[in-house]
Amino acid sequence: EVQLVESGGGLVQPGGSLRLSCAASGFTFSSYSMNWVRQAPGKGLEWVSYISSSSSTIYYADSVKGRFTISRDNAKNSLYLQMNSLRDEDTAVYYCARDNLGLSWGQGTLVTVSS
Amino acid sequence: DIQMTQSPSSLSASVGDRVTITCRASQSISTYLNWYQQKPGKAPKLLIYAASSLQSGVPSRFSGSGSGTDFTLTISSLQPEDFATYYCQQSYSTLYTFGQGTKLEIK
Numbered sequence: 738e739v740q741l742v743e744s745g746g747g748l749v750q751p752g753g754s755l756r757l758s759c760a761a762s763g764f765t766f767s768s769y770s771m772n773w774v775r776q777a778p779g780k781g782l783e784w785v786s787y788i789s790s791s792s793s794t795i796y797y798a799d800s801v802k803g804r805f806t807i808s809r810d811n812a813k814n815s816l817y818l819q820m821n822s823l824r825d826e827d828t829a830v831y832y833c834a835r836d837n838l839g840l841s842w843g844q845g846t847l848v849t850v851s852s
Numbered sequence: 853d854i855q856m857t858q859s860p861s862s863l864s865a866s867v868g869d870r871v872t873i874t875c876r877a878s879q880s881i882s883t884y885l886n887w888y889q890q891k892p893g894k895a896p897k898l899l900i901y902a903a904s905s906l907q908s909g910v911p912s913r914f915s916g917s918g919s920g921t922d923f924t925l926t927i928s929s930l931q932p933e934d935f936a937t938y939y940c941q942q943s944y945s946t947l948y949t950f951g952q953g954t955k956l957e958i959k
Contacts, residue, residue: 839901
């Protein structure tokens with residue numbers, strides 16, 4: 738069974754940084770592309786970033802480009818999102834999602850950007 | 853970026869009703885279209901992939917159709933557990949985009 742467990746969320750001031758982690762189990766992590774998707778309170782889903790299985794291909798949404806960095810460690814079955822220069826509008830639940838004929842999702846971690 | 857537009861934004865229906873939700877892409881995406889169900893406080897759940905393929909474990913009352921720019925999700929006979937928000941998502945471009953969601957409420 739695919740399991741994705743996000744961690745690292747919390748309260749951070751505008752301009753601050755946070756690093757999210759996603760621990761994967763139940764599948765061969767190194768064989769799959771992964772994504773981060775977020776959902777602001779009461780809003781819809783917004784794709785944030787994509788990383789291929791070997792980390793050779795990476796994409797970002799325009800809203801986070803230059804501020805967020807996606808990475809992975811296949812030896813540790815883990816996905817990461819380094820978030821810098823955080824803004825109020827980055828407040829959201831952040832989900833990691835496995836890419837395979839549609840997305841399979843973790844339970845999410847809440848990031849709150851507020852002074 | 854490819855824009856995805858769902859309609860309606862909200863829908864009231866009764867148990868046993870047949871319901872259809874529409875998703876339109878701003879350009880052709882072949883059949884690179886997925887549907888998700890999300891309940892309050894929970895992560896989205898994949899229902900349909902590649903426009904019409906039912907994800908394992910999803911009840912057969914859910915079906916999807918369409919290609920190119922126009923797609924539909926149909927629930928043949930609404931059950932109480934189906935009241936939720938539904939999202940379409942294009943995977944034609946790796947800059948994935950979602951529809952704005954359709955909230956299905958009990959009439």
